[in-house]
Amino acid sequence: MPTLVNLRFKQVVDDTVCHCCRYGEDDVSHVFRFCPTAIEIWKMLDLSWVNNSMIQSFWDWLTWIFKRSTHKQCRLFCCGMWLLWGSRNKLMHERKIELGKELSMKVLRYLVEIDGLTERRNTLNRVRSANQRD
Numbered sequence: 001m002p003t004l005v006n007l008r009f010k011q012v013v014d015d016t017v018c019h020c021c022r023y024g025e026d027d028v029s030h031v032f033r034f035c036p037t038a039i040e041i042w043k044m045l046d047l048s049w050v051n052n053s054m055i056q057s058f059w060d061w062l063t064w065i066f067k068r069s070t071h072k073q074c075r076l077f078c079c080g081m082w083l084l085w086g087s088r089n090k091l092m093h094e095r096k097i098e099l100g101k102e103l104s105m106k107v108l109r110y111l112v113e114i115d116g117l118t119e120r121r122n123t124l125n126r127v128r129s130a131n132q133r134d
Contacts, residue, residue, distance in 0.1 A: 020091055028058045031088055032081055040100025041084060045076045045107060079107045 017023070020037050024030040032038050033051055042048050055061045065077060083106055087098040 020088065020097075029056075029061075032058075032084060033061070037087070037098075037100045037103070038084055041080050041103045041107070044101055044104035045080055047073060047077055047080070050077065075111060076107060079110055080104070083107055083110075 018030055018035055021035050023036075024034055030038075039048075039051065042050050050065050053061055053064050055064055066074060069077060080103070083103045087103055090096040090098065
């Protein structure tokens with residue numbers, strides 16, 4: 001992933017400090033685990049347990065989460081990660097700040113929208129199926 005740490009390794013940037021909190025180095029673990037915005041979004045989504053692991057490897061941490069999560073928790077977590085990454089990019093490229101509370105509300109609204117679309121599709125399929133039988 002094009003984090004600042006990875007971009008420094010490729011000699012694209014010099015500064016690797018997280019633009020959001022100006023505290024940690026911008027690597028995948030910081031972006032998704034240790035940045036205050038990440039901590040806040042996981043707390044707001046009732047997923048604060050994802051940071052209870054001492055696992056250092058990002059991929060091992062993801063595996064640990066998916067093994068312990070319900071389907072609903074996996075959806076929240078994946079959507080949260082997606083919006084965290086998007087928020088990070090907005091901050092870096094557009095200078096727009098989104099707080100963890102805002103991001104968590106976006107996650108919930110997005111999943112409600114997806115569920116509504118799924119229900120609508122299922123309803124349409126039932127209607128089509130019933131019409132074909134008639």
